[in-house]
Amino acid sequence: MSTHRRSSGLAESQDRLIAAWGQMGSTWGISRTMAEVHALLYITGQALCTDDVMARLSISRGNASMSLRALVDWGVVQREHRRGDRKEYFVATSDVWVMLQSILRERMKREIHPVLANLCEIRDESGAIIEPRGRGAGAGPIDDEEAVEEHHRRLDDLIALVRVIDEMGTKLLALDPQLMKQTAMALAGGFGGGADDSPSRGAGRGS
């Protein structure tokens, strides 16, 4: 087998993971680069400084700085200082379940909470909707009254949905990461099925 440029074995595999993670990130709201930096730190498992990241991913200093800071804000990467070295180093959280909680926390904060607040505000203010000049004023069809009721019903349904999602997330975040893992695996395994730890080393899923 073509082992001739095999020193790239590890690095190449890392690059592929970085690319995959980056692509996934960009499908979400996260910038591709930020996800790539995270993947790099996670998969190497080492503490890297800004220059390491710049060099490995071929990105500018500004970009590296921004991405690293954002990752620290998200809580999936920690700063690390070294005695006798002025540089700052960065390490990714190695426990994927802790990582998942950080991501969940941040996404809830950015995506769910604002929407829920918005929806509630809209409903509160829409409570004041009154049909034009009451019923029976002649011109307007009574249709409007129905429409307003339906509007409220649908608004309420939407709020109930988002709220349940919010509460579920909050519950999960309150859990210890290990317990969350157990819970997730129980759900994945069929609501009460055995929670197995081993990730089944076999072949991957087809597609």
Added chain:
Amino acid sequence: MSTHRRSSGLAESQDRLIAAWGQMGSTWGISRTMAEVHALLYITGQALCTDDVMARLSISRGNASMSLRALVDWGVVQREHRRGDRKEYFVATSDVWVMLQSILRERMKREIHPVLANLCEIRDESGAIIEPRGRGAGAGPIDDEEAVEEHHRRLDDLIALVRVIDEMGTKLLALDPQLMKQTAMALAGGFGGGADDSPSRGAGRGS
């Protein structure tokens, strides 16, 4: 008809919801317009044709057509034909839990499955990583062997995580929407708490 002023009550509330939903959509991978079209169809509860959508949201025909088609693809909007009318009308799924399942299904397909397949492929191929010229060949530090092991460990952890998420999603999708609702509410209510149906009509959450 005296529609000129009071139309601001209901329509304004609708507009606000549309804006909120659109913003949320753009935080995810969904285009803002597509989310707005969906919000419009959902909140009005009516079957609208392309021209209605164009007029109400002030968007071009092409944009409306694309967005509507995408929503139909996602399964959150259905086409509707009317006898004696050549136009096509569109209605949003009114059950929010059915809607949630459609969204979940589509997001799994687009975001989770490809990543999982990718990760598995990477692992399968990275199984072949051998350190340069075996151990003990002098030059290379044995460090490399450790690095490769760590690499595999981390890759496996990541795969296990994504796989659990995938399986959880699959399980939820297999459920009847109403049962999924029950499940979600049970989780939200504290893992075994009572599942109450009423969405508590009171004031909203603060922030």
Added chain:
DNA sequence: GGGCTTTTTCAATAGATTCTGAAAACATGC
């Protein structure tokens, strides 16, 4: 403080996404 190193910021630019509008394709009824 002054010299040195590293990090952060930000205006300009490169790049990607979304939207438009008009033309092509598609139906439907006559």
Added chain:
DNA sequence: GCATGTTTTCAGAATCTATTGAAAAAGCCC
């Protein structure tokens, strides 16, 4: 088939986002 009304497509324009690179700020040590 033709006439009419509707939907889809897509190249180019408009818009939004990410990235760079260099200047400013922040540390650190003597």
